[in-house]
Amino acid sequence: MSEPQFIKVKYSLSEKTAAPGGMTAELANERAARELAALGGDARKALDASIKRLEAHCQAKSVGMDAVYEESSVVLDIAGMFNQRILCDAAYSLCELTDRLRTAGRQDWASIGVHVNALRLIWTKDKQLGPEMKEVVDGLWALTDRMSPT
Amino acid sequence: MALDPKIRINLERSVFCLVDSNPTALEALSGMVRGFGVRKQFKCKTGAEAIHVVKTQELDLIITDAHVGDMDGYDFLRWLRREAQPEAQFTPVIMLSGHAARSMVEKSRDSGSNFVIAKPFTPELLLQRIFWVSKDERQMVKTETYVGPDRRFKNLGPPLGIKGRRKGDLSTHVGAATDPNMDQTDIDQMFKPARVQL
Numbered sequence: 353m354s355e356p357q358f359i360k361v362k363y364s365l366s367e368k369t370a371a372p373g374g375m376t377a378e379l380a381n382e383r384a385a386r387e388l389a390a391l392g393g394d395a396r397k398a399l400d401a402s403i404k405r406l407e408a409h410c411q412a413k414s415v416g417m418d419a420v421y422e423e424s425s426v427v428l429d430i431a432g433m434f435n436q437r438i439l440c441d442a443a444y445s446l447c448e449l450t451d452r453l454r455t456a457g458r459q460d461w462a463s464i465g466v467h468v469n470a471l472r473l474i475w476t477k478d479k480q481l482g483p484e485m486k487e488v489v490d491g492l493w494a495l496t497d498r499m500s501p502t
Numbered sequence: 503m504a505l506d507p508k509i510r511i512n513l514e515r516s517v518f519c520l521v522d523s524n525p526t527a528l529e530a531l532s533g534m535v536r537g538f539g540v541r542k543q544f545k546c547k548t549g550a551e552a553i554h555v556v557k558t559q560e561l562d563l564i565i566t567d568a569h570v571g572d573m574d575g576y577d578f579l580r581w582l583r584r585e586a587q588p589e590a591q592f593t594p595v596i597m598l599s600g601h602a603a604r605s606m607v608e609k610s611r612d613s614g615s616n617f618v619i620a621k622p623f624t625p626e627l628l629l630q631r632i633f634w635v636s637k638d639e640r641q642m643v644k645t646e647t648y649v650g651p652d653r654r655f656k657n658l659g660p661p662l663g664i665k666g667r668r669k670g671d672l673s674t675h676v677g678a679a680t681d682p683n684m685d686q687t688d689i690d691q692m693f694k695p696a697r698v699q700l
Contacts, residue, residue: 354645356643356645357644357645358652359592359641359643359644361592363635363636364560365516365635366636366637368513369516369632369633370512370636371512373512373514374511374513374514374539375511375512376509376510377505377509377630380629381625381629383537383538384535384625384629385625386537387533388534390533391526395526395530398524398525398526424601425569428600429522429524429527429567429569430524430526430527431622432527432600432621433526433530433534433621433622437622440621444600447600451601
């Protein structure tokens with residue numbers, strides 16, 4: 353086995369960020385939050401469409417676990433960019449469940465259905481999310497944990 | 503560990519490459535980065551597009567999701583660190599991670615990204631990590647199984663401008679050594695057993 357090489361690197365980013373001008377972190381964050389808010393409408397539509405597709409999968413029960421995993425990843429990806437923690441936690445639980453199911457070569461549409469219903473509930477409540485939603489997410493994880501990782 | 507809101511950061515001349523297969527997430531990432539003041543950004547929906555951008559542009563930072571459509575983000579990073587043209591190989595990378603599938607855990611650990619951000623995250627967190635990357639002084643390590651920044655942070659302490667979490671973390675930069683290194687004879691002498699007078 354060859355010896356590890358250690359290489360000193362100077363990033364061009366370091367030089368540029370330290371150049372005079374720019375803005376404070378506070379202003380940068382405010383501007384970024386404004387940009388995100390402007391994109392909120394499209395994100396809501398995409399999230400809604402994704403949850404609808406998951407509901408359709410649950411009805412049809414014809415797709416494999418890979419498809420459910422991919423769709424729940426989409427929910428997690430979009431919600432994650434908008435810091436929607438509760439929705440992310442629920443989607444993460446569904447990702448974990450379907451990942452464990454596909455690894456074991458199994459399907460469990462009942463558990464998936466509970467997750468998708470919870471996603472819809474969290475999504476519908478959106479701004480009125482209370483502490484009870486944490487219990488909903490804990491319940492989802494209890495379901496996921498019944499399917500032990502292989 | 504929050505970034506001091508008064509710290510100035512200039513990203514106007516920086517060139518970013520953003521990679522995410524989900525168009526909504528990619529637009530959101532692009533919006534955040536635009537808000538930070540980055541004027542030139544390349545948005546890629548696939549690994550192949552990202553590879554093309556790396557081959558043809560000089561980039562200051564790559565922010566990639568762990569899922570990039572035709573290949574996963576870890577494979578893209580592996581390509582970058584091992585097969586890209588030498589001047590691009592050590593471009594700093596921030597990896598955004600949603601769910602880490604079990605099959606991906608090892609890949610994620612060995613991916614060679616500078617930082618990993620777990621979703622959900624806020625613009626504040628992303629800006630902080632960009633700032634950290636700009637102050638990242640870790641050496642790059644090249645071994646048979648890993649190419650990327652040295653995973654050990656301990657000896658460097660927290661990045662400049664960040665208050666450390668450990669009791670012994672130094673609040674200021676230690677800087678380069680001012681005296682010459684000890685020679686081997688001096689070091690050996692320190693380890694030599696010697697009789698002491700009690």
